Amino acid sequence: xxxxxxxxxxxxxxxxxxxxxxxxxxxxxxxxxxxxxxxxxxxxxxxxxxxxxxxxxxxxxxxxxxxxxxxxxxxxxxxxxxxxxxxxxxxxxxxxxxxxxxxxxxxxxxxxxxxxxxxxxxxxxxxxxxxxxxxxxxxxxxxxxxxxxxxxxxxxxxxxxxxxxxxxxxxxxxxxxxxxxxxxxxxxxxxxxxxxxxxxxxxxxxxxxxxxxxxxxxxxxxxxxxxxxxxxxxxxxxxxxxxxxxxxxxxxxxxxxxxxxxxxxxxxxxxxxxxx
Amino acid sequence: xxxxxxxxxxxxxxxxxxxxxxxxxxxxxxxxxxxxxxxxxxxxxxxxxxxxxxxxxxxxxxxxxxxxxxxxxxxxxxxxxxxxxx
Numbered sequence: 001x002x003x004x005x006x007x008x009x010x011x012x013x014x015x016x017x018x019x020x021x022x023x024x025x026x027x028x029x030x031x032x033x034x035x036x037x038x039x040x041x042x043x044x045x046x047x048x049x050x051x052x053x054x055x056x057x058x059x060x061x062x063x064x065x066x067x068x069x070x071x072x073x074x075x076x077x078x079x080x081x082x083x084x085x086x087x088x089x090x091x092x093x094x095x096x097x098x099x100x101x102x103x104x105x106x107x108x109x110x111x112x113x114x115x116x117x118x119x120x121x122x123x124x125x126x127x128x129x130x131x132x133x134x135x136x137x138x139x140x141x142x143x144x145x146x147x148x149x150x151x152x153x154x155x156x157x158x159x160x161x162x163x164x165x166x167x168x169x170x171x172x173x174x175x176x177x178x179x180x181x182x183x184x185x186x187x188x189x190x191x192x193x194x195x196x197x198x199x200x201x202x203x204x205x206x207x208x209x210x211x212x213x214x215x216x217x218x219x220x221x222x223x224x225x226x227x228x229x230x231x232x233x234x235x236x237x238x239x240x241x242x243x244x245x246x247x248x249x250x251x252x253x254x255x256x257x258x259x260x261x262x263x264x265x266x267x268x269x270x271x272x273x274x275x276x
Numbered sequence: 277x278x279x280x281x282x283x284x285x286x287x288x289x290x291x292x293x294x295x296x297x298x299x300x301x302x303x304x305x306x307x308x309x310x311x312x313x314x315x316x317x318x319x320x321x322x323x324x325x326x327x328x329x330x331x332x333x334x335x336x337x338x339x340x341x342x343x344x345x346x347x348x349x350x351x352x353x354x355x356x357x358x359x360x361x362x
Contacts, residue, residue, distance in 0.1 A: 148315060171312070181295035184316040238323055241293075 017218045021077040028073045036066045059138040060115050067110025077218040084225035085111055090198045092116055092164035097186045097199050099179055100168035101206035108205060108223060116163040143185055152189055159195050173211045182248050187240040190231040199226040199247050201254040226254050283349050289328040303346030
């Protein structure tokens with residue numbers, strides 16, 4: 001059966017959009033990163049002397065602006081949908097846990113309602129020389145190279161100052177788009193501190209930039225915040241295991257409800273089918 | 277309980293808890309490198325084994341020497357034998 005003319009036109013447009021997106025956004029991202037690195041010392045100094053924030057908060061705010069810049073650059077090619085993101089109940093202090101599909105996830109999380117987020121990461125991202133100094137200055141936590149006691153002390157300090165932590169509990173990017181097994185760190189920390197967990201479901205970033213591909217593809221990206229989970233409802237030595245299972249089930253359900261084809265042409269087709 | 281039943285129960289319990297693939301659960305599999313467990317998982321692993329076999333092992337020194345899934349099999353089999361003798 002032949003595709004209708006409108007769908008064929010959309011597919012052709014998308015085919016042309018891929019080179020256009022890469023020829024415009026990649027150089028702009030590189031430029032934005034270079035400008036950001038060069039301007040950081042001056043902006044840091046100005047904010048330190050005028051706003052009197054601490055170094056971590058200033059760096060997190062500037063990283064947040066940098067992330068917003070990335071989103072602005074990709075805006076013509078990425079149709080985004082945010083669900084529940086602006087809601088007060090997901091504001092810090094809290095522990096965000098998100099599924100991990102792409103390197104692009106980090107930049108997408110600049111849509112969160114607060115800049116004051118410290119990302120919990122493994123050791124390898126600290127080896128990216130152009131980002132590492134900023135990650136250290138922002139107080140990002142290396143969960144792989146720190147003992148649990150020291151890690152939970154630093155994390156609790158961030159939360160007590162009204163900040164948030166962001167975990168990717170799968171530990172690395174999913175290759176097939178499905179949720180992988182969850183590590184316990186975020187849930188153990190929630191059980192220890194009593195701070196709520198906010199599950200975030202991300203869809204579509206693996207169409208934009210999947211693991212093992214360096215070029216970008218236009219897509220529809222959806223980020224959905226689920227209802228926060230109160231760890232105080234769970235008791236006992238193994239509370240974190242129960243929280244982990246509950247949050248994972250919520251995220252599986254949340255992602256299933258968001259199930260759609262994320263390639264921009266197909267999303268358009270689906271949208272038009274839904275609206276008709 | 278036979279040795280094979282013990283091994284099966286260990287593999288089932290750990291497989292369910294840590295969502296491990298059956299084909300990865302070989303006796304020679306290293307807990308950290310091959311099964312990708314972390315230090316927090318090891319604490320949970322002890323809890324899971326204690327619950328599955330109804331004994332306490334968290335105070336035992338020899339648990340520190342466990343490196344592979346096969347080490348866990350041998351540890352639990354020996355522990356069960358010790359308990360049966362008492």
